[in-house]
Amino acid sequence: MAKETSNGNNHVSTKPPPEPSPFRKGKFIQGNMRILITGGAGFIGSHLVDRLLQNEKNEVIVADNYFTGSKDNLKQWIGHPRFELIRHDVTETLLVEVDQIYHLACPASPIFYKYNPVKTIKTTVIGTMNMLGLAKRVGARILLTSTSEVYGDPLVHPQDESYWGNVNPIGVRSCYDEGKRVAETLMFDYHRQHGVEIRIARIFNTYGPRMNIDDGRVVSNFIAQAIRGEDLTVQLPGTQTRSFCYVSDMVDGLIRLMEGENTGPINIGNPGEFTMLELAETVKEIINPKVNIIQVENTPDDPRQRKPDITKAKELLGWEPKVTLRDGLPLMEENFRTRLGISRPE
Ligand SMILES: NC(=O)c1ccc[n+]([C@@H]2O[C@H](COP(=O)([O-])OP(=O)(O)OC[C@H]3O[C@@H](n4cnc5c(N)ncnc54)[C@H](O)[C@@H]3O)[C@@H](O)[C@H]2O)c1
Ligand SMILES: O=C(O)[C@H]1O[C@H](OP(=O)(O)OP(=O)(O)OC[C@H]2O[C@@H](n3ccc(=O)[nH]c3=O)[C@H](O)[C@@H]2O)[C@H](O)[C@@H](O)[C@@H]1O
Numbered sequence: 001m002a003k004e005t006s007n008g009n010n011h012v013s014t015k016p017p018p019e020p021s022p023f024r025k026g027k028f029i030q031g032n033m034r035i036l037i038t039g040g041a042g043f044i045g046s047h048l049v050d051r052l053l054q055n056e057k058n059e060v061i062v063a064d065n066y067f068t069g070s071k072d073n074l075k076q077w078i079g080h081p082r083f084e085l086i087r088h089d090v091t092e093t094l095l096v097e098v099d100q101i102y103h104l105a106c107p108a109s110p111i112f113y114k115y116n117p118v119k120t121i122k123t124t125v126i127g128t129m130n131m132l133g134l135a136k137r138v139g140a141r142i143l144l145t146s147t148s149e150v151y152g153d154p155l156v157h158p159q160d161e162s163y164w165g166n167v168n169p170i171g172v173r174s175c176y177d178e179g180k181r182v183a184e185t186l187m188f189d190y191h192r193q194h195g196v197e198i199r200i201a202r203i204f205n206t207y208g209p210r211m212n213i214d215d216g217r218v219v220s221n222f223i224a225q226a227i228r229g230e231d232l233t234v235q236l237p238g239t240q241t242r243s244f245c246y247v248s249d250m251v252d253g254l255i256r257l258m259e260g261e262n263t264g265p266i267n268i269g270n271p272g273e274f275t276m277l278e279l280a281e282t283v284k285e286i287i288n289p290k291v292n293i294i295q296v297e298n299t300p301d302d303p304r305q306r307k308p309d310i311t312k313a314k315e316l317l318g319w320e321p322k323v324t325l326r327d328g329l330p331l332m333e334e335n336f337r338t339r340l341g342i343s344r345p346e
Contacts, residue, residue: 011188011263015195020139021097032059032082034097036140038090038131039104041069043211044145044203044250048102049074051251053082061096063088068107073210090127091119094134100258101142103131106180108147110173110299111216117175124179125186132190135197143199143258144187146265149177150202153303158273160309161202161265171301184265191263199257204269204308207328208247209335219244222280223329223336226287235298238277241305245270246323246331256317269308270321279325286329 023031035052039045040062046069052058059082062074066087077083088094090105106123107113113120128144135142151159152167167177190196207219214224222232245268253268274282280293313319323331337343 011192013191013195015193017195017197018136018139020099024099032057033099034059034061035100035102036061036063036096036098036134037102037104038063038127039069039106039145040064040102041066041071041073041085042104042108043069043073043208044206044247044254045069045102045104046073046210047208047247047251048104048254049077049083051255053077053080056082058082060084061086061098063090063094063096064105065089068109068112068212068215090130091122093130096134097138098134098140099138101131101135101140102145102254102258103128103142104145106145106176109212109215109217110176113176114172117172120175121179124176124183128183128186132186132196136190136194141197141199141258142187143201143254144183145254146180146184146200146202147176148202148204148267148269148306148308149173149303150181150184151303151306152177153301154305157305158271158307158309159267161267161312168301172299173301198263200264200266201254201257202265202267202308203250204245204267204306205242206245206247206250206269208332211332213336213339218242218276218279219329219332220336222283223287223332224340226283226291227333227336227340227342229288229291231292231294232280232284233296234276234280234293235302236295237298238295239275239304240302241273241275241307242279243270243273243307244279244325244328245321246328249321249323253313253317253319256319260317262316266312266316267308267310268313268319269310270323270325271308271310272325273305273307274325282325283329286326287333
């Protein structure tokens with residue numbers, strides 16, 4: 001019987017987990033932990049690489065198609081003996097021998113995931129199926145970075161993991177929301193049917209250094225606009241809320257989830273909740289008090305409120321975020337100023 005790691009009886013696998021590599025069972029010498037990170041050239045993935053490679057017992061392989069990520073995010077590791085970078089699209093089969101898989105590959109910013117919605121669905125569905133097939137073959141544990149978007153435009157506030165969501169199945173965001181919902185389903189089906197060891201993180205808006213400057217997400221937009229002295233574009237109505245988690249806290253939560261005994265899904269996010277107007281005011285105050293805040297049209301199906309209930313993460317992972325928005329914004333500002341080549345006025 002597989003270990004009881006899940007949150008409901010019908011979610012617990014009746015199959016033993018697939019056998020890990022014989023290398024893992026070596027009596028005298030245990031090899032390094034080999035970790036695959038799909039989407040590791042992206043924003044969260046590259047910070048995860050940094051953290052995992054601090055442990056000398058870890059080897060990291062990144063597989064990424066560079067759609068929204070870049071080699072630049074990993075330049076400090078290229079040529080390192082415990083690091084390998086593969087240009088690979090997860091919608092194709094990948095044959096590697098690994099012990100753990102952090103499966104992040106997927107465009108995350110709405111403007112990027114809506115750019116080619118069919119490809120986004122292929123990435124979430126076929127990509128996740130491919131990674132689960134790999135996990136099954138090599139006996140690896142796999143963690144999926146799911147999203148708070150599985151809750152859609154939530155009718156429950158704050159959102160806890162038992163909420164099934166309020167998602168438009170045919171809207172312009174559905175390629176991502178529904179794609180991630182199917183990815184979660186696939187994870188639990190491979191767990192129940194094949195015993196694959198799974199972990200699911202439901203990530204809430206995360207920000208920090210290395211986000212693409214023209215990424216389109218709200219924190220990167222406002223910071224780049226404030227540094228350039230442009231208007232901060234608050235999309236209507238401006239009263240919609242989000243909860244923003246600094247990337248170092250996120251990486252810490254993901255590793256704890258991977259190393260722990262719970263399948264999830266577990267919300268990982270910062271419960272501090274802000275309206276977009278409040279966020280704009282805060283960015284203005286901290287980065288450039290001279291800029292104007294303007295209101296612009298929004299896109300369809302934008303969720304009106306979002307705030308994680310992180311009781312499970314606290315209890316099961318001993319995790320809670322440490323970095324407040326006011327502490328995180330200046331860290332991101334510094335990184336954006338360097339990349340934009342605009343220093344802080346004296
Ligand atoms: N940042 C957030 O606020 C947030 C919130 C919820 C969930 N997530 C999830 O976390 C993960 C990482 O998000 P991020 O913010 O770092 O985004 P990101 O866009 O910076 O990173 C995604 C990475 O995946 C790669 N990728 C995309 N499609 C691929 C494919 N078909 N094959 C291989 N690689 C592919 C991209 O090139 C990029 O490097 C995503 O799965 C996203 O859905 C992020
Ligand atoms: O937490 C999550 O689960 C999701 O968070 C974000 O999705 P979203 O919250 O829509 O991200 P943004 O594009 O940053 O939008 C946040 C809010 O800011 C507003 N916004 C955005 C950009 C802008 O310039 N101005 C502005 O007011 C949007 O209307 C929206 O209400 C991520 O990009 C998704 O990948 C992720 O899954």
